[in-house]
Amino acid sequence: MNNMFIKVCSLSPRIELGRPMANVKLILKEIKKLETKNPHFIVLPELCVTGYSCGDLFFQDYLLNENDKAIKYFLNNNDYNGIIILGAVYVHRNNIFNCAYVIYKDQVLGIVPKTYLPNNKEYYEARQFASGAVLGDEVIKVDNYNTTFGRQLFYEQSKDVTFGVEICEDMWAPISPATYLTMAGAELIFNLSASNEVLDKDDTRRYIIKSFTQRNKCAYVYASSGRFESTQDTVYSNHCIISSLGNIVNESTLFDNDTVTLLGDIDLGQIKYLKRKDATNREALKLYFDNVLSSSINCAFTDDNFTFESPVSRTPFIPEDNHKEAYKKILNIQVASLARRITHVNVKNVLLGLSGGLDSTLALIVLYKTFEYLNMDKEGIKLITMPGPGTSERTLRNAVNLAKGFGLDIETIEITEIVKKELELLKHDMNNKDITYENTQARMRTSILFKKANQLNGIVLGTGDLSELALGWCTFNGDHMSNYSVNSGLPKTLIRFMVEAFLQYEENVNEILIETLTDILNTPISPELSGKDQKTEDIIGKYEIHDFIMYRFLIAGDSEDRIDYLLHHAFPELSKEDRKYYLKTFFHRFFSQQFKRSVLPDGPKVLSISLSPRSDWRMPSDIKYID
Incomplete structure (x- = not known):
C-alpha cells in the first residue's frame, strides 16, 4: 500500500x-x-x-x-x-x-x-x-x-x-x-x-x-x-x-x-x-x-521500512503548542456566536440543562462568559438539573457545585416520576431498560427545557459536541435538539482540553470550581440513562480513538486502510481486531446517524471542519456504509 x-x-x-x-x-x-x-x-x-x-x-x-x-x-x-x-x-x-x-x-x-x-x-x-x-x-x-x-x-x-x-x-x-x-x-x-x-x-x-x-x-x-x-x-x-x-x-x-x-x-x-x-x-x-x-x-518507492520522523499524534484536534492562545481563540468564537444569537432573538434568559458532565460544563463556561461580554444580568442564566433513574450522586453534586462556583442559582426538577408515568402510558415495563426507557428520559429533559424557555421567554442552549454528532450518540429530538448548540463544532477531546484550559489559564478561579471541575474531568463519560454504572466508552469505545478516526476522515479525507495504518502508529496498544472494531463502529454509526445531522440546530463552526448540513457536510440520510 x-x-x-x-x-x-x-x-x-x-x-x-x-x-x-x-x-x-x-x-x-x-x-x-x-x-x-x-x-x-x-x-x-x-x-x-x-x-x-x-x-x-x-x-x-x-x-x-x-x-x-x-x-x-x-x-x-x-x-x-x-x-x-x-x-x-x-x-x-x-x-x-x-x-x-x-x-x-x-x-x-x-x-x-x-x-x-x-x-x-x-x-x-x-x-x-x-x-x-x-x-x-x-x-x-x-x-x-x-x-x-x-x-x-x-x-x-x-x-x-x-x-x-x-x-x-x-x-x-x-x-x-x-x-x-x-x-x-x-x-x-x-x-x-x-x-x-x-x-x-x-x-x-x-x-x-x-x-x-x-x-x-x-x-x-x-x-x-x-x-x-x-x-x-x-x-x-x-x-x-x-x-x-x-x-x-x-x-x-x-x-x-x-x-x-x-x-x-x-x-x-x-x-x-x-x-x-x-x-x-x-x-x-x-x-x-x-x-x-x-x-x-517511476522510482519504485516502497513503504515497507517507512518510519515517521515525529510520533503520530493521538489527539490531532488538540493544538501541539500555544495552548493558552488556542483556548482564548476557541472561547472567543463560541462567545461571539452565542452573543449574536442572544441579541438577535432579544431575550434576557438562556436555559441550560446542567448534568455535571463535560459538555454542559463547557456550555456553562461559554454562557457565563457571553453574559459578561454582553454586560447582561447573570440572573438570566437559568440552570436546571434534572436527575432521573440513572443519575449518580456524583454528577448531581457536581452540577449543583458548578452553579455554586459560578455564583448562580440552579433549579432541580426530578424527572423519575414523570418518566414512570410516560412509560406507563406506553405500557412499558420500568425494568426493561431498553432504548425506549433511555430516550424517554432524554426527551423528557429536552421537553422540560423548552417548556421552561417558553415560560421564561428564553432560549435553550444545546450542549452536544462534534464527536456525538459524528457517532450519532444523542437522542433524536432529545439532547440532539436546542435553540442554539454552542459545542457542536468541538470534538470531545477538545471539550476536555477547554475545561482543563479554563482551570489552568483563567484568573481568580475559586476553590469550589477547582474542586468541582477537577472531579468532572475525572468522571467517566456517561449519559446516565440506564443505570449509575453506565459508561459511554464501555459501549462505543474511547472518544480519543473515535476523534482520531474522525480527524483523519474529515480533515485528511483518508480511506479506512490508511486510517488503520495510522491507528497502528498512534495507538500501538490496539490489536488489528481492535482497530477493525473501532473503524467499523465509527463508519457504521457515521453513515447510519446522518439523519440526526440533517436536522441539526444552528451552532458555530470552530475548526476547519464541521458537520453542519448547511455548510461543511452535505450527505444523504439514506446512504449505506459499505463494510
Missing part, C-alpha cells in the same frame, strides 16, 4: 567555495548517511556545487568546466534511490543560468533555471546570470542524454506525487513560479536558496513559506546555504524549513557549524484531499495546466 506520506530532506552541506569536485564528493557522502532514513526527496542549496558567492568567477571557463565535471561525477557515482535536487550552473546559448538539477540516480530528469534574479542592495545576480523567463520549452543534452530545460512539473509515479522547483528569489516575487506550479497541480515545492541573514529575515522567510503552503494547499521544502559561503559583505545562515498546509513540519536553527540535515514527513494524502475540495484550486487548474512542461519518472 502507498501510505501517501512523503519523507523529505532539506540538506545544507559544508562546502568549499569554488571547488565543485570537492563539494559533490562531500554531498554524496552526506547523502549516503541518509540511507537509513530513506527520504524520497533531498533538496540542497542554490549553487551548492560551486558555492553561491563566487562572483565574476562564474564567467570563467575553469569554474564552468569544473562545474560540468562535478555534475558528471555526481551522476556516475550516485546510487541513492531517491530524487535529489542539486544547485549548479548550466550554460545555454552562451548564457549562464542559475539552476536546479532534478536527479534520479544517473539521470537528470530536468533542469529548472532561476526566474527572478535579485539585482539590488547586496545582490547583483543579473551581472552573471540570465533569467529562465526568456526560455521557451527546451530540450537539452546533459552527459549525452536529452532532458527538459525550463519551468516544469515533475511526476513520480510510485508515490503519485507531482512536484516543482523554484530558486531563492523566486519565492519573494509578487507572483512566484511556484504559484503557477501549484495552480497547475504541484503538491510539493522545493526551493534551493542562498539567502543571506539580516535581523528578522528568518521570521519573514518563515511567514512567506507558511502562508504559501496554506494558500496553495501544498508542502514546501526550503534549503539555504550556510556560513561556508563568503562572508566578505554578508553572511548565510543555513536556514532549512519544511512546511505543509500552513504549518511548520520541521525547521533548523541558524548558523550551524556543520552540515544541516532536516527531515520531515509530508501528508500527501491530506494535500490531495484538500486540493480536490477546493473549488478555487479547480478553477486555477483549468487556467494553468497547459502552461508548464511535464516530466514523469
Whole structure:
C-alpha cells in the first residue's frame, strides 16, 4: 500500500567555495548517511556545487568546466534511490543560468533555471546570470542524454506525487513560479536558496513559506546555504524549513557549524484531499495546466521500512503548542456566536440543562462568559438539573457545585416520576431498560427545557459536541435538539482540553470550581440513562480513538486502510481486531446517524471542519456504509 506520506530532506552541506569536485564528493557522502532514513526527496542549496558567492568567477571557463565535471561525477557515482535536487550552473546559448538539477540516480530528469534574479542592495545576480523567463520549452543534452530545460512539473509515479522547483528569489516575487506550479497541480515545492541573514529575515522567510503552503494547499521544502559561503559583505545562515498546509513540519536553527540535515514527513494524502475540495484550486487548474512542461519518472518507492520522523499524534484536534492562545481563540468564537444569537432573538434568559458532565460544563463556561461580554444580568442564566433513574450522586453534586462556583442559582426538577408515568402510558415495563426507557428520559429533559424557555421567554442552549454528532450518540429530538448548540463544532477531546484550559489559564478561579471541575474531568463519560454504572466508552469505545478516526476522515479525507495504518502508529496498544472494531463502529454509526445531522440546530463552526448540513457536510440520510 502507498501510505501517501512523503519523507523529505532539506540538506545544507559544508562546502568549499569554488571547488565543485570537492563539494559533490562531500554531498554524496552526506547523502549516503541518509540511507537509513530513506527520504524520497533531498533538496540542497542554490549553487551548492560551486558555492553561491563566487562572483565574476562564474564567467570563467575553469569554474564552468569544473562545474560540468562535478555534475558528471555526481551522476556516475550516485546510487541513492531517491530524487535529489542539486544547485549548479548550466550554460545555454552562451548564457549562464542559475539552476536546479532534478536527479534520479544517473539521470537528470530536468533542469529548472532561476526566474527572478535579485539585482539590488547586496545582490547583483543579473551581472552573471540570465533569467529562465526568456526560455521557451527546451530540450537539452546533459552527459549525452536529452532532458527538459525550463519551468516544469515533475511526476513520480510510485508515490503519485507531482512536484516543482523554484530558486531563492523566486519565492519573494509578487507572483512566484511556484504559484503557477501549484495552480497547475504541484503538491510539493522545493526551493534551493542562498539567502543571506539580516535581523528578522528568518521570521519573514518563515511567514512567506507558511502562508504559501496554506494558500496553495501544498508542502514546501526550503534549503539555504550556510556560513561556508563568503562572508566578505554578508553572511548565510543555513536556514532549512519544511512546511505543509500552513504549518511548520520541521525547521533548523541558524548558523550551524556543520552540515544541516532536516527531515520531515509530508501528508500527501491530506494535500490531495484538500486540493480536490477546493473549488478555487479547480478553477486555477483549468487556467494553468497547459502552461508548464511535464516530466514523469517511476522510482519504485516502497513503504515497507517507512518510519515517521515525529510520533503520530493521538489527539490531532488538540493544538501541539500555544495552548493558552488556542483556548482564548476557541472561547472567543463560541462567545461571539452565542452573543449574536442572544441579541438577535432579544431575550434576557438562556436555559441550560446542567448534568455535571463535560459538555454542559463547557456550555456553562461559554454562557457565563457571553453574559459578561454582553454586560447582561447573570440572573438570566437559568440552570436546571434534572436527575432521573440513572443519575449518580456524583454528577448531581457536581452540577449543583458548578452553579455554586459560578455564583448562580440552579433549579432541580426530578424527572423519575414523570418518566414512570410516560412509560406507563406506553405500557412499558420500568425494568426493561431498553432504548425506549433511555430516550424517554432524554426527551423528557429536552421537553422540560423548552417548556421552561417558553415560560421564561428564553432560549435553550444545546450542549452536544462534534464527536456525538459524528457517532450519532444523542437522542433524536432529545439532547440532539436546542435553540442554539454552542459545542457542536468541538470534538470531545477538545471539550476536555477547554475545561482543563479554563482551570489552568483563567484568573481568580475559586476553590469550589477547582474542586468541582477537577472531579468532572475525572468522571467517566456517561449519559446516565440506564443505570449509575453506565459508561459511554464501555459501549462505543474511547472518544480519543473515535476523534482520531474522525480527524483523519474529515480533515485528511483518508480511506479506512490508511486510517488503520495510522491507528497502528498512534495507538500501538490496539490489536488489528481492535482497530477493525473501532473503524467499523465509527463508519457504521457515521453513515447510519446522518439523519440526526440533517436536522441539526444552528451552532458555530470552530475548526476547519464541521458537520453542519448547511455548510461543511452535505450527505444523504439514506446512504449505506459499505463494510
